[in-house]
Amino acid sequence: xxxxxxxxxxxxxxxxxxxxxxxxxxxxxxxxxxxxxxxxxxxxxxxxxxxxxxxxxxxxxxxxxxxxxxxxxxxxxxxxxxxxxxxxxxxxxxxxxxxxxxxxxxxxxxxxxxxxxxxxxxxxxxxxxxxxxxxxxxxxxxxxxxxxxxxxxxxxxxxxxxxxxxxxxxxxxxxxxxxxxxxxxxxxxxxxxxxxxxxxxxxxxxxxxxxxxxxxxxxxxxxxxxxxxxxxxxxxxxxxxxxxxxxxxxxxxxxxxxxxxxxxxxxxxxxxxxxxxxxx
Amino acid sequence: xxxxxxxxxxxxxxxxxxxxxxxxxxxxxxxxxxxxxxxxxxxxxxxxxxxxxxxxxxxxxxxxxxxxxxxxxxxxxxxxxxxxxxxxxxxxxxxxxxxxxxxxxxxxxxxxxxxxxxxxxxxxxxxxxxxxxxxxxxxxxxxxxxxxxxxxxxxxxxxxxxxxx
Numbered sequence: 001x002x003x004x005x006x007x008x009x010x011x012x013x014x015x016x017x018x019x020x021x022x023x024x025x026x027x028x029x030x031x032x033x034x035x036x037x038x039x040x041x042x043x044x045x046x047x048x049x050x051x052x053x054x055x056x057x058x059x060x061x062x063x064x065x066x067x068x069x070x071x072x073x074x075x076x077x078x079x080x081x082x083x084x085x086x087x088x089x090x091x092x093x094x095x096x097x098x099x100x101x102x103x104x105x106x107x108x109x110x111x112x113x114x115x116x117x118x119x120x121x122x123x124x125x126x127x128x129x130x131x132x133x134x135x136x137x138x139x140x141x142x143x144x145x146x147x148x149x150x151x152x153x154x155x156x157x158x159x160x161x162x163x164x165x166x167x168x169x170x171x172x173x174x175x176x177x178x179x180x181x182x183x184x185x186x187x188x189x190x191x192x193x194x195x196x197x198x199x200x201x202x203x204x205x206x207x208x209x210x211x212x213x214x215x216x217x218x219x220x221x222x223x224x225x226x227x228x229x230x231x232x233x234x235x236x237x238x239x240x241x242x243x244x245x246x247x248x249x250x251x252x253x254x255x256x257x258x259x260x261x262x263x264x265x266x267x268x269x270x271x272x273x274x275x276x277x278x279x280x
Numbered sequence: 281x282x283x284x285x286x287x288x289x290x291x292x293x294x295x296x297x298x299x300x301x302x303x304x305x306x307x308x309x310x311x312x313x314x315x316x317x318x319x320x321x322x323x324x325x326x327x328x329x330x331x332x333x334x335x336x337x338x339x340x341x342x343x344x345x346x347x348x349x350x351x352x353x354x355x356x357x358x359x360x361x362x363x364x365x366x367x368x369x370x371x372x373x374x375x376x377x378x379x380x381x382x383x384x385x386x387x388x389x390x391x392x393x394x395x396x397x398x399x400x401x402x403x404x405x406x407x408x409x410x411x412x413x414x415x416x417x418x419x420x421x422x423x424x425x426x427x428x429x430x431x432x433x434x435x436x437x438x439x440x441x442x443x444x445x
Contacts, residue, residue, distance in 0.1 A: 012333030012366075019340035019362040026347070026355030027401060034347070034354025041348035049303040050349075056307040114312030115349040116302075116319060116420070118395045118412050119402050122352035152351075159351060166403065193411060254313060 035152055035159075043154060050113065050157065054127050057111045057257075095143035096258050102273035105223060107260040108132045113157075114257075121194070121254035122165040124148070128261060129156045137221050139262045145227030145250030145274060146170070146215060147259055158261075162253035163228075164194050171218040172198060172228050179205045180216060183228050186235075186246060194254075196229055196247040203241050207231050213247055217267060225271030227251075290438040291329055298322035298431070309423075313416040316427040317391060319346065323361055324390050324428065327368035328376075328383065329439060339365025353402040360397035364390050378441065380429055387428035391421035 026034060042050065096109070110128035114120055128134050130153050140147040140160045148162035161168060164185055172183045179201055186195040198213055211231045217224030229247035236244045262270075302318035309315035323342045327335035342365075343358030350357065368390055376382055395417040399409060432441060 012331055012336070012370075015333035016336040016362065016366045019336045019366075020359065022340065023343065023355050023359035023362055026344075026358060027353065029355070031354070035351060037344070038348035038351040038354060041344065046345065046348060049299070052300070053303040053307055056304045059308075113349075114307070115346065116306070116312070116315070116317035117346050117350040117352075117357055118313075118399055118417060119352035119356065120312060120350050122402070123350055125349055165352060 038159075039152060039154060042157070050125075053113050054111065057113060057127070092143065092256075093258060096260065099141075099143045099260065099273060103260070103262070103270060104268070104273070105265045105270060106133075106263040108134055108263060110134075110158075110259055110261055112257055112259060121252075122162055123151070124160045124162055124253055124256075124259075126150075126158045126160055126259065126261065127156075129154045129158050131156050133263055134158050134261050135263070139222045139226065139265060140259050141226060141262060142251040142256045142259050143274075144252075145229070146222065147251050147253050147256060149221060150261060160259075160261075163196060163249060164253055170222055170228065171216045172213050173216045174198070174207045174231065175212040175214060179207050180218075181245075183213065183215075183247065194249065194252075195232075196249050197235060198231065198245040198247055199242065201243040201245065203243060206234075206243065207245050209233060214271060217269075223262065223265035223270045224267070225269035225274070227271075227274050287440055290440075291326070294431075294435050294438050295322045295326060298325070314419040314423055316423040317420060318427065320361070320364075320391055320394055321387065321424055321428050321431065323365050324368055324387055325431070325439065327365045328372050328386070328441065330369055332366045332369040332373070335365035335369035336362050339363070356398045356401035359401050360394045363397060364394045367393075380432060383432055383441075384425045384429040388421040388425040391424045392417050395420070 026037070108128045110126040110132075113125040113127060115125065124140070124147070126134075126140070134150055134153050136150055136153055138150040140150060140162075146163060148160045148165070148168065150158050151161040152159040163170070163183070166185060168183075168185055170183045171180070173180045181198040181201040183196050183198055186197045198207070201207065209231055213228045213231060215222040215224060215226040215228060227250040229249040231245045232248045233246045234243065235246045298318045298321055302322075306315050306318060319342055323335070323339055326338050330338070339361035340358050343361030346357035346361065347354045368386060371386070376386060392413075396413060399412055432439065
């Protein structure tokens with residue numbers, strides 16, 4: 001009996017080691033391998049469950065509400081608005097609808113299917129895919145500003161990499177447009193909120209606190225004028241040749257429930273759609 | 281622990297129910313950072329009833345599912361769920377009591393540990409790490425623990441778990 005227990009214990013340890021080994025192997029494999037496995041799992045085992053989640057999301061913040069927002073004068077809607085969470089949701093949807101009307105770039109509206117892992121804000125699972133015309137490298141925005149970029153596209157869903165992802169980079173400038181830099185997630189450890197950094201700013205340039213930072217359009221992925229955030233402090237100077245600024249992001253990917261995926265953004269600025277009265 | 285075929289069927293039904301709740305009820309909570317994680321709860325309930333090796337394998341499978349849905353760093357979820365599943369089953373065999381509070385504490389600790397391992401294995405920017413570990417993770421652990429305690433109370437006969445009063 002004791003021998004059986006020992007062999008079972010060895011069996012347990014062996015299974016643990018195999019699973020840990022496979023996990024570490026997946027962690028150290030190139031990102032493309034993980035993405036390929038994830039795509040296969042999402043398109044097979046998870047299809048019915050993601051369908052259920054999509055229906056659940058739709059029933060919570062119904063797509064019909066988005067489509068009928070402008071005609072929401074009935075008393076039921078007013079009663080619903082009295083609930084703080086739904087009221088907040090409604091405000092966001094109204095803002096998204098207003099943004100959609102102002103945008104001249106074609107776009108696809110999508111729901112965000114939030115997941116339970118704490119890294120959920122770094123990538124987002126979106127409810128629109130190639131069927132809706134979504135392509136890799138399409139920018140993802142919310143009414144507040146830049147969320148990220150589409151990384152993987154499947155038939156009816158896509159995965160976006162947000163600005164909180166360690167690999168995120170975007171070319172940006174400080175309004176009115178005389179200081180350029182590269183936006184990347186902040187690497188500070190003690191912070192209590194997710195921040196961005198404006199890196200690579202020439203040492204001779206300085207950016208005052210409170211300055212808005214928008215995308216420059218360089219690189220061709222993000223259209224110019226997309227709000228990124230606001231400068232909150234000077235972070236560091238690297239050996240006297242560059243300055244780094246901390247930016248409070250305009251949009252929070254962890255809290256966003258609906259987004260717009262911009263299709264084929266051109267070189268024209270989208271700033272008027274986000275700040276119709278203030279930006280050029 | 282030997283599980284009879286009828287018990288296994290009921291256990292699978294209970295786990296299936298948690299899987300359904302994860303994709304239907306969880307999105308309705310509104311705040312994804314604090315909503316209970318029914319998928320992890322399914323793993324913890326399974327681990328309480330299983331040997332450490334089986335719990336590690338189940339953890340790996342659930343972790344791969346989680347990594348597929350949140351592909352920020354593929355493998356981090358698999359590693360975290362494997363370790364949490366194994367430790368839960370091992371701890372249950374060694375010193376956990378059949379008590380609702382203790383099981384609730386296991387759910388709380390399991391969720392927090394899972395989040396810690398995922399964040400550490402994912403690496404990347406440190407901003408927000410403390411906020412995740414000290415604010416959002418404890419809140420998610422709390423809602424998961426409460427959901428788990430309610431689930432155990434309702435399904436203790438199905439799960440064949442004796443809970444001391």
